Amino acid sequence: MKKYFSIMLFSAIGGALTLGSYKLFIEESPMVVEQQVIEQPQAVQANYLNTVNSIENTDFTVTAEKTLNTVVHVKNTSYKTTRDPYREFFYGQGSGTKQYSQVGTGSGVIISSDGYIVTNNHVVKGASEIEVTLNNKKVLKAELVGADATNDIALLKVKTDELPYISFGNSDAVKVGEWVLAVGNPYNLTSTVTAGIISAKGRDLHGNGNVTDSFIQTDAAVNPGNSGGALVNTRGELIGINTAITSQTGSFVGYSFAVPSNIAKKVIEDLMEFGNVQKAILGVRGGELNSKVAENLEIENTEGFYISEVTEGSGAEKAGLNSNDIIIKMDGVEISTYADLTGFIRTKRPGDVVNVTYLRSGERFTTNVTLSKNEMSKVSSLGLELKNLNSNELKKLKIENGVQVTDLTNQELLYYGVKKGFVITAINNKKVNTVDDVVDMISNKSKNDVLRIEMLNLDGEIERYIFR
Incomplete structure (x- = not known):
């Protein structure tokens, strides 16, 4: 009997460690918005009869059945190379080079029968390989069609037979207090559903690591791995892509935020038609x-x-x-x-x-x-205001591409002599043609990435600046 209980105990511990490791090292969390603790309001007496009756009369089963098979698990694998110069010094060139893989996961939503899938940009950012697991556990290779860091939307494509898909709803028409479901596939098991209401519209989370200025806020539970999943109304229409949560722990504590479907739809159509987002x-x-x-x-x-x-x-x-x-x-x-x-x-x-x-x-x-x-843009992280240059202006400056600095508040750049009129021609050896190029490059920058910015000064000379 003691041996039996020991086996059961070690099995339970092993299962907990496995799930904990998966959540800690693999699963992609939604963006987290830190929020100060607010004092609780005073409690008041209330009649709960009407609330209970309305909840009991609400049936989400039809909506759940329509949407469960349209949400997928997204796994991205990125390969990174590290170099140890000390090892190479002692053991020869190449001995200090090591490649390792990093895995992240999230959710995605099938939006067409021929295999187009929408997810968050931060779920697949930097991916070398992308795999999608359907709700029936079928695994497919996915191709990244395009991504928009500004709205945190990415479009994937898989090759397969006809798939169940979800239809877009009108996110402008949703109302505060309306019932919604959040559908995701966070554990690579099967799709999961949580219910809530629309708590607010037009939420601006700018300045907290997010760039979308008009989130839908809901109290439907969204946890790590749900990023890129579907927010649907009771008719089973897609009204948002679940993206961020407000938390001090990294897990859901009350509110989640979704990119409105009207924004996501426009971004997807632009990526399919133009290859970039028309702003x-x-x-x-x-x-x-x-x-x-x-x-x-x-x-x-x-x-x-x-x-x-x-x-x-x-x-x-x-x-x-x-x-x-x-x-x-x-x-x-x-x-x-x-x-x-x-x-x-x-x-x-x-x-x-x-x-x-x-x-x-x-x-x-x-x-x-x-x-x-869009011909002008403020890049807050660089402390610059930029404008596009037309063909005549480029010809006058004797350059083929670039955007001009029209204002700057970055004291470090001012100290090093950057002035109004300087022209950014390249970032990390990639040509800059429009202000949108700069915004996209900055938005796609990882935390530890270095930015090497090439500028044409007022004397027509090229200067280079490094940002960390």
């Missing part, structure tokens, strides 16, 4: 309103996007928008915050026409604005 701009600068801003500006409105400046030659200027106007709707979608505005624009392409509702001196107006191509 549009309205042509305005400003910020969202709140009580304090409204008081300083001496206006009554506390919601909306306040225009402080209109870009010369932009679609906004041509449509008659002015500084001090307040944008409150775009194509009928409410614009209350900066995240609402940027989230809406991310679903559009250059050349698209949008109907803008705005306030001017308290009166409401509407106008149609043709969105233009």
